[in-house]
Amino acid sequence: xxxxxxxxxxxxxxxxxxxxxxxxxxxxxxxxxxxxxxxxxxxxxxxxxxxxxxxxxxxxxxxxxxxxxxxxxxxxxxxxxxxxxxxxxxxxxxxxxxx
Numbered sequence: 001x002x003x004x005x006x007x008x009x010x011x012x013x014x015x016x017x018x019x020x021x022x023x024x025x026x027x028x029x030x031x032x033x034x035x036x037x038x039x040x041x042x043x044x045x046x047x048x049x050x051x052x053x054x055x056x057x058x059x060x061x062x063x064x065x066x067x068x069x070x071x072x073x074x075x076x077x078x079x080x081x082x083x084x085x086x087x088x089x090x091x092x093x094x095x096x097x098x099x
Contacts, residue, residue, distance in 0.1 A: 014052065023037075074094055075091065
């Protein structure tokens with residue numbers, strides 16, 4: 001659940017949260033100094049949703065680029081069943097040639 005929260009939901013909702021903070025700040029500023037406070041309902045919602053989607057896709061792209069193993073570490077062996085037991089997937093180190 002934590003991975004889903006931090007890779008999908010938080011990046012998508014970040015622009016809306018920042019806009020809500022700006023509305024809160026501007027409302028307090030308008031109360032102290034006069035003027036009209038912006039209305040949350042009249043916000044740039046299509047732009048906020050688009051920015052959230054772009055940000056979420058960027059986070060997904062960065063996390064995909066940063067995951068994985070170095071190919072020089074070894075060869076991945078897929079999980080398999082041997083003798084009725086499941087052997088989990090693992091990485092076998094490269095075998096060094098005999099001198």
